[in-house]
Amino acid sequence: MVKEELWQSVLAQVQLGISQANFATWFKNTEIVSQEENRVVVSVPNSFAKEWLENKYGKTILKVLHSLDEEIKEVKYTVGRTELKISKKAPVVSLPEAGQLEFQEFKVDKETNLNPRYTFENFVVGPFNELPQAAAWAVSKNPGFVYNPLFVYGGVGLGKTHLLEAIGNEVIKNFSQKKVKYIPSEKFTAGVVSSIKNHEIEDFKSRCRSIDVLILDDVQFLAGKEKTQEEFFHTFNYLYEKNKQIILSSDRPPKAIPALAERLRSRFEGGMIADIGYPDYETRVAILKAKSQEREIDFSEEVLNYVASNIQRNIRELEGALNRLSAYQKLNNKPPDLEIAKSLLKNLILSPAKVATPKKIIQVVAEFYDLKERDLLSSSRKKEIVKPRQVAMYLLREDLKSSYPFIGRKLGGKDHTTAIYSYGKVLKELETDENLNDEISLIRQRIFSI
Ligand code: ADP
Ligand code: MG
Numbered sequence: 283m284v285k286e287e288l289w290q291s292v293l294a295q296v297q298l299g300i301s302q303a304n305f306a307t308w309f310k311n312t313e314i315v316s317q318e319e320n321r322v323v324v325s326v327p328n329s330f331a332k333e334w335l336e337n338k339y340g341k342t343i344l345k346v347l348h349s350l351d352e353e354i355k356e357v358k359y360t361v362g363r364t365e366l367k368i369s370k371k372a373p374v375v376s377l378p379e380a381g382q383l384e385f386q387e388f389k390v391d392k393e394t395n396l397n398p399r400y401t402f403e404n405f406v407v408g409p410f411n412e413l414p415q416a417a418a419w420a421v422s423k424n425p426g427f428v429y430n431p432l433f434v435y436g437g438v439g440l441g442k443t444h445l446l447e448a449i450g451n452e453v454i455k456n457f458s459q460k461k462v463k464y465i466p467s468e469k470f471t472a473g474v475v476s477s478i479k480n481h482e483i484e485d486f487k488s489r490c491r492s493i494d495v496l497i498l499d500d501v502q503f504l505a506g507k508e509k510t511q512e513e514f515f516h517t518f519n520y521l522y523e524k525n526k527q528i529i530l531s532s533d534r535p536p537k538a539i540p541a542l543a544e545r546l547r548s549r550f551e552g553g554m555i556a557d558i559g560y561p562d563y564e565t566r567v568a569i570l571k572a573k574s575q576e577r578e579i580d581f582s583e584e585v586l587n588y589v590a591s592n593i594q595r596n597i598r599e600l601e602g603a604l605n606r607l608s609a610y611q612k613l614n615n616k617p618p619d620l621e622i623a624k625s626l627l628k629n630l631i632l633s634p635a636k637v638a639t640p641k642k643i644i645q646v647v648a649e650f651y652d653l654k655e656r657d658l659l660s661s662s663r664k665k666e667i668v669k670p671r672q673v674a675m676y677l678l679r680e681d682l683k684s685s686y687p688f689i690g691r692k693l694g695g696k697d698h699t700t701a702i703y704s705y706g707k708v709l710k711e712l713e714t715d716e717n718l719n720d721e722i723s724l725i726r727q728r729i730f731s732i
Contacts, residue, residue, distance in 0.1 A: 500532060
């Protein structure tokens with residue numbers, strides 16, 4: 283069998299066993315470059331794909347090759363030949379403030395509002411985002427007909443915007459006639475408000491209704507915006523009935539968005555809901571490697587491992603760390619060693635702000651449930667207030683090991699028995715209430731990200 287055929291057969295077999303999204307991510311631009319005696323050499327676009335093929339799919343690939351040609355006993359992977367399709371333009375580096383680096387390689391498209399920098403090609407997939415990525419990929423191949431709406435949620439800096447925009451960019455690539463629009467929710471709200479003010483609401487409506495793929499980012503910001511919600515509800519229905527695709531993101535599941543009209547909530551829940559969790563260590567390293575490669579800098583394994591072990595909850599922060607290290611490399615013409623990296627990243631990594639405090643817990647819980655801190659501290663028995671108050675007590679106990687009398691005092695001078703009861707109640711509900719589990723993990727995520 284010639285090389286090309288051999289590899290095609292491998293791809294055909296592998297494809298059966300893994301998701302389409304993973305297949306596209308890891309096997310794109312791969313080929314057999316040589317076959318000598320019992321060894322096959324496969325070229326891959328970057329060292330990052332190399333690692334994944336070796337570690338994750340190596341056994342399967344060898345098995346398939348061996349079944350096609352008994353002689354083959356070994357597969358080697360080499361980086362090169364085919365290039366990853368990332369812009370090769372050197373990034374324009376500017377130092378706007380306090381030595382922060384900014385890469386301004388790409389321009390946002392005026393028509394679609396999409397930033398071409400966000401693609402599936404440079405979106406790293408791991409266990410924490412596999413499901414939303416696969417759903418997003420499916421939507422981009424068949425907009426309007428698979429998951430509608432697609433609702434992606436997860437904490438700050440974990441890739442929601444990247445993934446949503448990647449869908450948009452992919453749709454444009456595949457269906458050039460489709461009208462795609464990316465809108466941050468605050469912009470949508472501003473659009474509704476100003477078009478009402480200027481008596482142009484009909485115009486606004488018809489513009490929204492001509493869209494084939496509508497991407498609305500951060501819909502938690504629609505909370506409490508009644509007029510905007512109403513307008514969006516009608517737009518949603520109109521598009522949905524015409525089999526137009528709607529894609530939404532939020533920092534929390536629809537159930538946990540406060541002050542959202544029930545009818546809109548049920549629309550949001552009517553398609554596919556997928557959440558992005560925290561990246562595991564391996565994926566964090568993979569992300570760092572992919573991004574170093576984009577910047578064309580070879581950081582040592584040691585340095586990347588250090589960053590991956592110390593920044594765990596936010597991919598944007600991983601990038602921030604790399605930017606600092608890149609700045610050092612640009613100025614000194616050599617990548618930093620571990621000691622230098624540690625000192626460059628000191629205030630990012632050992633930031634004292636990243637620990638939970640009673641004050642922060644109360645502040646974040648109040649914010650999350652769209653309440654004022656003083657509501658939590660009040661003696662109100664309203665359901666909308668009692669539950670958040672119990673959650674705050676639970677977190678004070680669970681995460682800070684605070685004493686019950688202390689917890690009671692912190693929440694507006696309640697008795698310690700109230701704190702005991704609240705803690706127990708939340709603990710028990712967590713066993714069965716999935717939403718509550720989600721809410722608490724999102725709250726924690728925020729506590730640790732500010
Ligand atoms: P969110 O919208 O969830 O706050 P973003 O989509 O803005 O997060 O992601 C923050 C940064 O991290 C972006 O620069 C994005 O490109 C990068 N990023 C997030 N997830 C990934 C991923 N899986 N692979 C590569 N880069 C990622
Ligand atoms: Mg975002």
